[in-house]
Amino acid sequence: MSLTRQEVQKIAHLARLALTEEQLAEYQVQLSAVLDYAEMLNELDLSDVEPTAHAVSRQNVMRADEIAASLPTTEALANAQQHQQDQFFIQSVLSD
Amino acid sequence: MNALPDINKLTITEARKGLQRGDFSSIALTRAFLERIDSLDERLHAFLTVVDELAVKQAAEADDRLAAGDETPLLGIPVAVKDIIITEGVPTTAGSKILEGFIPPYNAFVADKLQEAGAVLLGKTNTDEFAMGSSTENSAYGVTHNPWDLNRVPGGSSGGSAVAVSAGLAMGALGTDTGGSVRQPASFCGVVGIRPTYGRVSRWGAIAFGSSLDQIGTFGRTVSDCATMLQVIAGYDPRDSTSLDVPVPDYLAALTGDVRGLRIGVPQEYFIEGIEPAVESAVREAIAVLEAQGAEVRPISLPHTRYALPVYYLLAPAEASANLARYDGIRYGPRVAGEDVIDSVKNTRALFGPEVKRRIMLGTYALSAGYHDEYYGRASKVRTLIKEDFLKAFQEVDVLACPTSPTTAFEIGERTADPLSMYLADIFTLSVNLSASCGLSLPCGFDEQRLPIGLQLIGNTLQEETILNAAFAYEQATEWHKQVPPLAESL
Numbered sequence: 162m163s164l165t166r167q168e169v170q171k172i173a174h175l176a177r178l179a180l181t182e183e184q185l186a187e188y189q190v191q192l193s194a195v196l197d198y199a200e201m202l203n204e205l206d207l208s209d210v211e212p213t214a215h216a217v218s219r220q221n222v223m224r225a226d227e228i229a230a231s232l233p234t235t236e237a238l239a240n241a242q243q244h245q246q247d248q249f250f251i252q253s254v255l256s257d
Numbered sequence: 258m259n260a261l262p263d264i265n266k267l268t269i270t271e272a273r274k275g276l277q278r279g280d281f282s283s284i285a286l287t288r289a290f291l292e293r294i295d296s297l298d299e300r301l302h303a304f305l306t307v308v309d310e311l312a313v314k315q316a317a318e319a320d321d322r323l324a325a326g327d328e329t330p331l332l333g334i335p336v337a338v339k340d341i342i343i344t345e346g347v348p349t350t351a352g353s354k355i356l357e358g359f360i361p362p363y364n365a366f367v368a369d370k371l372q373e374a375g376a377v378l379l380g381k382t383n384t385d386e387f388a389m390g391s392s393t394e395n396s397a398y399g400v401t402h403n404p405w406d407l408n409r410v411p412g413g414s415s416g417g418s419a420v421a422v423s424a425g426l427a428m429g430a431l432g433t434d435t436g437g438s439v440r441q442p443a444s445f446c447g448v449v450g451i452r453p454t455y456g457r458v459s460r461w462g463a464i465a466f467g468s469s470l471d472q473i474g475t476f477g478r479t480v481s482d483c484a485t486m487l488q489v490i491a492g493y494d495p496r497d498s499t500s501l502d503v504p505v506p507d508y509l510a511a512l513t514g515d516v517r518g519l520r521i522g523v524p525q526e527y528f529i530e531g532i533e534p535a536v537e538s539a540v541r542e543a544i545a546v547l548e549a550q551g552a553e554v555r556p557i558s559l560p561h562t563r564y565a566l567p568v569y570y571l572l573a574p575a576e577a578s579a580n581l582a583r584y585d586g587i588r589y590g591p592r593v594a595g596e597d598v599i600d601s602v603k604n605t606r607a608l609f610g611p612e613v614k615r616r617i618m619l620g621t622y623a624l625s626a627g628y629h630d631e632y633y634g635r636a637s638k639v640r641t642l643i644k645e646d647f648l649k650a651f652q653e654v655d656v657l658a659c660p661t662s663p664t665t666a667f668e669i670g671e672r673t674a675d676p677l678s679m680y681l682a683d684i685f686t687l688s689v690n691l692s693a694s695c696g697l698s699l700p701c702g703f704d705e706q707r708l709p710i711g712l713q714l715i716g717n718t719l720q721e722e723t724i725l726n727a728a729f730a731y732e733q734a735t736e737w738h739k740q741v742p743p744l745a746e747s748l
Contacts, residue, residue: 177603179600199567202567
């Protein structure tokens with residue numbers, strides 16, 4: 162099964178990736194190849210099989226609701242390209 | 258103080274004794290390693306960052322602790338850490354341009370453990386970008402070269418760490434293993450590398466690639482060294498909700514070398530067409546050595562082996578697509594301008610390399626509406642079957658023995674044009690990450706071109722002692738671990 166160019170563009174948008182025309186074409190071919198290869202999983206009867214989400218399971222891992230130190234604001238902002246007034250600064254998300 | 262012993266032959270075990278006796282200081286030892294890095298790393302490119310001043314400072318502190326009678330397991334020992342593990346105040350890139358300039362504000366759990374144990378950090382080692390790769394060729398900061406043949410890859414993604422130990426640029430190193438990224442480079446570089454059971458080592462501070470598959474592992478020149486490193490970093494960490502709250506055994510005490518009655522299973526499906534003849538014969542000979550030492554060897558079947566590759570290449574990219582969504586230029590890393598926020602995020606994410614983008618795309622597709630059940634869902638179910646193969650096998654045997662990789666180190670550039678051919682380098686390692694097993698690789702010979710061959714030993718959940726001891730028994734009956742790459746021998 163081959164991915165259409167449109168599908169590749171849609172995935173790129175979902176993944177927030179800006180791709181060149183060349184890359185779109187390249188990924189179309191390469192992703193299709195991997196997905197074709199993955200078709201072999203259809204050989205198996207999985208009707209009675211539960212999925213595995215964790216290699217080694219733990220369940221309902223909780224901690225006590227206690228306040229502990231967390232990363233100070235200055236350190237949290239130290240790697241940001243732009244920050245103002247103790248906050249990350251970005252372009253507007255919602256327009257007027 | 259006396260002169261240092263030959264660095265090419267020095268193990269962590271021996272260095273600890275030398276430091277404890279006062280034969281030499283940690284500063285002298287550390288400076289010797291910094292000099293070796295200076296001489297050799299231009300050709301090898303194992304390191305992305307070398308922290309000379311910090312290392313000497315830590316070595317001085319180690320010497321003070323030694324003088325005060327401290328005996329922590331890595332006290333004064335120079336080590337390297339894969340650049341996918343965050344180290345406070347020391348640049349960490351994950352091998353990617355999207356984290357260029359990033360200085361972590363806190364230490365990974367394992368970095369703290371190394372410090373408590375008195376280790377001296379020499380620097381951060383090269384990695385395939387976000388640990389995605391099997392050759393370290395996907396690093397955005399240049400390829401690392403195999404010290405046994407500079408035209409060849411060291412394996413990946415923890416290529417830098419494997420090379421550092423192999424060429425004597427560090428006494429031990431940390432890597433990560435999501436589909437084989439500690440074991441396979443260990444195999445290509447002729448060193449020991451262990452990938453512990455999922456949850457044995459905390460992933461707090463390990464930059465996430467595939468959260469249900471990642472584990473931090475250790476590299477050493479010998480099984481004892483590898484075990485010493487593991488002893489230090491293993492253990493419960495409440496900050497990692499997948500960390501197992503179980504005691505850490507004494508790994509070194511488990512190295513008795515006694516394998517009488519050990520049941521070794523040889524998975525038939527792992528001896529297939531496409532394995533280099535030299536690899537197959539070296540591995541079979543290694544199994545025969547263990548048998549001569551009293552182990553019982555029998556064939557075993559892991560029927561769903563052939564599905565591991567497609568399962569992995571659906572699950573890992575899916576998890577990666579979620580884990581890498583955070584790289585948007587807003588809180589860390591470079592930010593590329595755009596017309597609006599989404600545009601800026603897309604332009605920033607263009608800084609990812611091609612393999613990372615490929616896997617994000619693949620993963621996004623496998624998780625997207627309408628395809629989730631077909632791809633991610635199915636793969637998760639086949640994962641159960643693979644996991645059950647191992648659990649069933651371990652009802653009959655204690656350890657599985659097989660090659661780590663179908664070939665020895667391939668040439669730089671040889672597989673970069675065809676992603677699928679690159680993925681095949683990990684077919685024998687992937688299943689360990691998909692199941693609840695642990696695995697290690699240790700040297701078991703060389704091919705006609707004097708390239709190292711790795712024997713993989715796989716154990717059941719939390720059976721690191723079993724595989725380490727089997728590895729130790731084999732190692733002590735052979736001389737492979739004493740071989741040094743000619744390049745390093747020149748020093």
